[in-house]
Amino acid sequence: MSTSTSNFAHLLPPSWKTSVAAWLAEDIPSFDYGGFVVGDKDDSATLWCKANGVLAGVPFVDEIFKQVDCRVEWIAKEGEFIDAKGGKVAVAKVYGQARNLLLGERTALNLMARCSGIATRARRMAELKAKHGFKGVIAGTRKTTPGFRHVEKYGMLVGGVDQHRMDLSSMIMLKDNHVWSSGSITKAVQKARQVGGFALKIEVECRSIAEAEEAITAGADIVMLDNFKPDSLKTAAVDLKARYPHVLIEGSGGITEETVALYFSPGVDVLSMGSLTQGVPFIDFSLKINV
Structure with missing residues (x-):
């Protein structure tokens, strides 16, 4: 049986996507003023890892951007140790309208920062x-x-x-x-x-x-x-x-x-x-x- 971390997404209960919706609702409770500024032109963004650590939280980040009509293409794999070498390493590309990219940005970053931090400490324990x-x-x-x-x-x-x-x-x-x-x-x-x-x-x-x-x-x-x-x-x-x-x-x-x-x-x-x-x-x- 495979122990690939990609399979861990299959453990998540049906309710988990409603949590993502609640996180987005918390961050965007009314008008999106910044989104108005950048508009709906098609754009892309790079997700950078800026510290050494284990990449974790991929299915959550995918769903966050999916709920704002964006898609993620991963460069690094979940569970991979990212060596930032004192700078930054590209771990994913995100595609969508500019305002939607920025709708999901902070929620995705906060989640991945926390999940990856825990995974990194857990890896050291293992x-x-x-x-x-x-x-x-x-x-x-x-x-x-x-x-x-x-x-x-x-x-x-x-x-x-x-x-x-x-x-x-x-x-x-x-x-x-x-x-x-x-x-x-x-x-x-x-x-x-x-x-x-x-x-x-x-x-x-x-x-x-x-x-x-x-x-x-x-x-x-x-x-x-x-x-x-x-x-x-x-x-x-x-x-x-x-x-x-x-x-x-x-x-x-x-x-x-x-x-x-x-x-x-x-x-x-x-x-x-x-x-x-x-x-x-x-x-x-x-x-x-x-x-």
Whole structure:
């Protein structure tokens, strides 16, 4: 089966194009004064990448320009690392009426900058994993921008890491507030299993080995060892794996690009990182009318 990033567009739900329409409506809520200035003459523009990074967000950019009656011809491929060499590299040409090119410009640039930034950080995480021979999964989190989750999760996939759960309906994760409100880990897991059935995995956030043991005994499929120091996580993961080999062990809490390698261990199945989407630098793009 092909792993080409071009196939990732097939994952997007039917509703995603309505999001594009909403983004355009936000940026053009009434009169397009600049569009009036340039008019409807046929024109073309070049999409330039001005910083080193992984190109991501192609289907979204295609749809943005499609909805304003323009078309995009890509020079670079999605997932390709663009080396700007301190200057700029042409990654696409866009064709349409001048006013329409400018209608889609800022929405497309903002989206690609964010998506490519996430893909670039994700690629570095995937490369670190390969360099150190870590056999587990590096994953994102639900710490995404409201209304923009599909784009940010898409960027993770293009970069080569796992998305973790997409939303609250994708997996049952019981965190500290769920446990405290329910009364105990055991009660929380039992209630979750009652409604989740066999199809949904149950993950429990644990602050100690004792909590992890309670979660596993209650029927959890995954235990998240939260905010453990690297050495403590490795020791706990090996211990739990030896006794409960069927359970997935996840480490999370404050893991960054600079520290992730410290958590690599044969006993750890998943390392989840909010920093895959939070505080990620954008990749700079620009669109310039060809003259």
